[in-house]
Amino acid sequence: MARASSPRRMILTTLAAWGVALLIFFPVLWMILTSFKTEASAVANPPELLSASWTLENYAEVWARSDYPRFFWNSVVISIGSTLLGLAVAIPAAWAMAFVPGKRTKDLLMWMLSTKMMPAVAVMIPIYLLFQRLGLFDTKTGLILALMLMNLPIITWMLYTYFKEIPGEILEAARMDGAGLRSEILYVLTPMALPGIASTLLLNVILAWNEAFWTITLTTTKAAPLSAFIASFSAPQGLFYAKLSAASTMAIAPILILGWFSQKQLVRGLTFGAVK
Amino acid sequence: MGQITLKSVRKSFGDVHVIPGVDLEIRDGEFVVFVGPSGCGKSTLLRLIAGLEDTTAGQILIDGKDATDLPPARRGLAMVFQSYALYPHMTVRKNIAFPLKMAGLSEAEQAKKVEAAAKVLNLTAYLDRRPGQLSGGQRQRVAIGRAIVREPAAFLFDEPLSNLDAALRVTMRQEISELHQALKTTMIYVTHDQVEAMTMADKIVVLNAGRIEQVGSPLDLYHFPDNLFVAGFIGSPKMNLIEGAEAARHNARTIGIRPEHIGVGSGPWEGTVQLSEHLGSDSFVKVQVDGIGVLNVRAGGEIGVHHGDRIRLNPEPDKIHRFDADGKAIR
Numbered sequence: 001m002a003r004a005s006s007p008r009r010m011i012l013t014t015l016a017a018w019g020v021a022l023l024i025f026f027p028v029l030w031m032i033l034t035s036f037k038t039e040a041s042a043v044a045n046p047p048e049l050l051s052a053s054w055t056l057e058n059y060a061e062v063w064a065r066s067d068y069p070r071f072f073w074n075s076v077v078i079s080i081g082s083t084l085l086g087l088a089v090a091i092p093a094a095w096a097m098a099f100v101p102g103k104r105t106k107d108l109l110m111w112m113l114s115t116k117m118m119p120a121v122a123v124m125i126p127i128y129l130l131f132q133r134l135g136l137f138d139t140k141t142g143l144i145l146a147l148m149l150m151n152l153p154i155i156t157w158m159l160y161t162y163f164k165e166i167p168g169e170i171l172e173a174a175r176m177d178g179a180g181l182r183s184e185i186l187y188v189l190t191p192m193a194l195p196g197i198a199s200t201l202l203l204n205v206i207l208a209w210n211e212a213f214w215t216i217t218l219t220t221t222k223a224a225p226l227s228a229f230i231a232s233f234s235a236p237q238g239l240f241y242a243k244l245s246a247a248s249t250m251a252i253a254p255i256l257i258l259g260w261f262s263q264k265q266l267v268r269g270l271t272f273g274a275v276k
Numbered sequence: 277m278g279q280i281t282l283k284s285v286r287k288s289f290g291d292v293h294v295i296p297g298v299d300l301e302i303r304d305g306e307f308v309v310f311v312g313p314s315g316c317g318k319s320t321l322l323r324l325i326a327g328l329e330d331t332t333a334g335q336i337l338i339d340g341k342d343a344t345d346l347p348p349a350r351r352g353l354a355m356v357f358q359s360y361a362l363y364p365h366m367t368v369r370k371n372i373a374f375p376l377k378m379a380g381l382s383e384a385e386q387a388k389k390v391e392a393a394a395k396v397l398n399l400t401a402y403l404d405r406r407p408g409q410l411s412g413g414q415r416q417r418v419a420i421g422r423a424i425v426r427e428p429a430a431f432l433f434d435e436p437l438s439n440l441d442a443a444l445r446v447t448m449r450q451e452i453s454e455l456h457q458a459l460k461t462t463m464i465y466v467t468h469d470q471v472e473a474m475t476m477a478d479k480i481v482v483l484n485a486g487r488i489e490q491v492g493s494p495l496d497l498y499h500f501p502d503n504l505f506v507a508g509f510i511g512s513p514k515m516n517l518i519e520g521a522e523a524a525r526h527n528a529r530t531i532g533i534r535p536e537h538i539g540v541g542s543g544p545w546e547g548t549v550q551l552s553e554h555l556g557s558d559s560f561v562k563v564q565v566d567g568i569g570v571l572n573v574r575a576g577g578e579i580g581v582h583h584g585d586r587i588r589l590n591p592e593p594d595k596i597h598r599f600d601a602d603g604k605a606i607r
Contacts, residue, residue: 167359167361169357169358169359169361170361170362170363170364172328172348172355172357172361173355173357173361173362173363173422174363174374175327175328175347175348175349176326176328176348176349176353176354176355176432177349177354177374177375177378177422177426178349178350178375178378178379178426179349179374179378180347180349183378187374188363191365192363192364192365194365
């Protein structure tokens, strides 16, 4: 960071950064703009920007035609539920792998991560059938379980790397001070790893909120979250781009706002331990 | 009470036998120092007593009760770590109170004991700070405070002073000794620093490659080392060890003479001064002695010899240690 930076260089890198940011954000921006256009304006070719006719009608119609609050509530319950359940499983697991590793701990970690490389479609039928038979289909419990298991390798990996940063002697000190395993994790490990746990929690909420494959496959109406809400607007009668955009904007707005306010924490969490 | 007995305690990590078998008796109230070169297993032995490592074989008794399989939390021992291992997210007050909280004491009792410990250790002004805001010496005191509040059967110290600078080390050494005199609780102290061992211990346990070489009071080890290892390890500067004809003349394979037991001026040995260090209070002289080799000599005060001088040396006859072919002392 101590590199000498001339003003010229600063301007260039700033411009480049803005360029890349715009490139990444452009689809989202276009979607938000489209959501305020009329259907005709939305599909016009060449695309209209300044000459477009603007309206709030799409939002009004999307709101009137569907039960947004219910989808929203399902998304909240599923993403937060799967995250908390995931942490409850991953914290002890990561503790064990970080502080009492066995010969095969590294292999186990690699194997866990490798499950993320398997295409989800490959297990769609068995999981669909399992959910049907077990009565988990279209239930929030079912989705919480599915998303928790889906993200568990990532949560465990992240926590494992945070825990590795904590000196083992401090946990040994807690043991000498009379702490059992529960107290050791509750009073010493968790508070010390809190920044890491917080960013794991945030990332997992975002991952779970954005998940579309399983949430659409395993729900019909009752437990359907916002991903299914978006999908419901690509109707067989044809695509209504403006309304679809409005629905999508409504679906991503909460998580976008959450991400905006926690970006500092997220960035810190994701780069934690990289420099030290 | 804090009587600790080790019976044929062994520890292996895979095929590596770190502790091949140790028997040791530590009496209640004793200040015992484990000393030895790095990698000799002294820290491992301490961690076995603490319960932070599982024993491979053997028994550990605390106050006569088998503690071999007890978790550290239930052995009633307290430990001070080299890195202090304070809880960084807690204030000094909470750090010291932590063992009391774990023991289920009421808030009022916790507060009372923390205040008392802080007073003894001069920490009262720092109780609401975090460890990150303290100096090394203060952190060490907090670590000791956390150990003393719960009134353990014994204190275990794992090289507690090695992160401090030299001056502070001397002060803390004295503080720990005074603490021992005040509390009269068993203390087991691991160090590689023989000055700490000599000054603090009631009993020194010299370890080498996981084995106990000798157990005894500091002066026992100094005057009557059982073998070459102890002879070479205890004492600073190190004992001169001489083999060959001169040793044979004393009916031994090796003879040893400490630098402070060689007189300068007249005597049977003659040599050339290679190096002389003048400290005022002491003079350290390295002499190439004819037919014997290089000897270190420590003389009190200033003796005025310099590089290249020919001098005569006189070993005190009753201070010569004799060792056989196995390195064992001949008495």
